[in-house]
Amino acid sequence: MSKIKFTGLAAACLMAFGTNVSAAEWSDTSISYRYGEHFREPTNTENIAKHIYGLTHVSGNKLGSNFFNVDMLQSDYKDPAKGGGGGAQEVYVVYSNQLQFGKIFKKKLGFGPVSDFAWSTGFDFNAKNDAFAPRVRKIITGPTIKFGGSYGWADLSFLYYKEKNHNGIMNVGVDFDSTYRIGTAWGLSFLSDSPLPLKFNGFLNYTASKGKDGFGNKTGPETLMETFLMVDVGKVAGYKDTVLIGPGYQYWRNKFGNVPGTGTKATTAMFKAEVHF
Template identity: 40%
Template sequence: MPIPFLSRRTSLASILALSASAAHAADWSDNAIGYRYGTRFAEPYNSQDISKNILNFTHSSGYRYGTNFLNIDLLMSDRKDDNAQEAYLTYRHTLDLGKISGRDLAFGPARGVGLTLGLDWNTKNDNSYASKKRMWVIGPTLMMDVPGFLNVSLLALFESNQPKGISSRYSYDTHPMLNLAWGIPLGSSGWGFEGYLNYIAAKGRNEFGGATAPEFNIDTQLMYDLGSRLGMGKNSLRLGLEYQYWRNKFGNPSTVPGSLAKTPMVRVEYHF
């Protein structure tokens, strides 16, 4: 029998709470504040190039049984997007099943197997759509044996929204996402290649009755360790370039203006 959405949401919330409490004794942690800027952002149903200033806070940490990742973006658009302000939160917790079971689960190119769960949350105050996204995610992860890290996850997405004009929260069909996330140092050059790739299946009808389309979103970053060069400590200050390609943004088909984003950005981070 299918599990009602409320029950799934409650179960995932309980798991996340237990995961967060278990992570207080971190073996390692990294915090960063960052800024990025681009002039070619796109928003569905808007045919104009949009400029955005983005401030972010990122936390990542590892403990005996897994890792945590938290990112909070504060996005500020120009007048072409109603001078809108948006907050977007992403949290992922990956449990290392080998560490939990005490068994070596490495095979082939994978050094381990995990279970990833988490959530996305946003709010935006533009004059048209005004997104209020809520999304729970859960699924298996392969942790690949590379310098730095490369995680490959297949996640089930439980997404809902309540934009302007919708009287109650609307839940999309449960749909899968293939996610790659990586951070790979380029030898001893001081440069690092980082980013993520999401392939997200169509999620049924949207809240207005229209069809949705599969999304492809890749965000790549080439970052330089400027902190070492300035005597501030390794990777304490990082500067680089970022590029995002997002097709069928938010599940909007290609016939919708603004559903394709090709966005170069400059990015700077301070780690502590």
């Protein structure tokens, strides 16, 4: 993809974000904290502990919805910052916009468990101060099938995927081949009338091979799943859907597209706490 096309898609994302925020009909903003001790990084033989601080905003409007998340990740000394001085720090930003066809055409398009159809567009940005010095720039876009019911929602998306990055070891920019991603996300509720309701949420992405990396090695298909079972402890104090805590799990195979090797597979138990405003 040319630089003009890549930049144009990013601009379209930003335009959609600005339009939809101004017409928001509902929104939810939360801050969160996650912690795990078995994160992995490619070529690193160690299990890495990370503190992750997150800010998430979700909003809906008469055309669709927006999702924005920024994570600030602090690794322990086993994932060192370049030049030493402690563990590496990373900032990772994700934005996604959905244009829902049922809302646009003001017509019910769903049937059975399908609640609607949408077009999803989004981007990822990151920066990390380790020796590799990644600078992820991702664009994704494609159709989404939306499912809904009394227990919550789920999305299934078929996405075009394009990534640019940076390899600090070789000191080169990396323009990966265009490929595809199949992604699903869900948010389900259980025991809503009980003193401690449960929420089961998460996502699962499969990203196909994206050509060669910055070392000239062929990449492999990447699988990333992250899911949490959250307990609505705020309901006890009369603040339902406000304070949630619970365990989580991350599975990451061929991390960043690296083929099986040291540090390319992670199975990480986590703890998460979040407060909604």
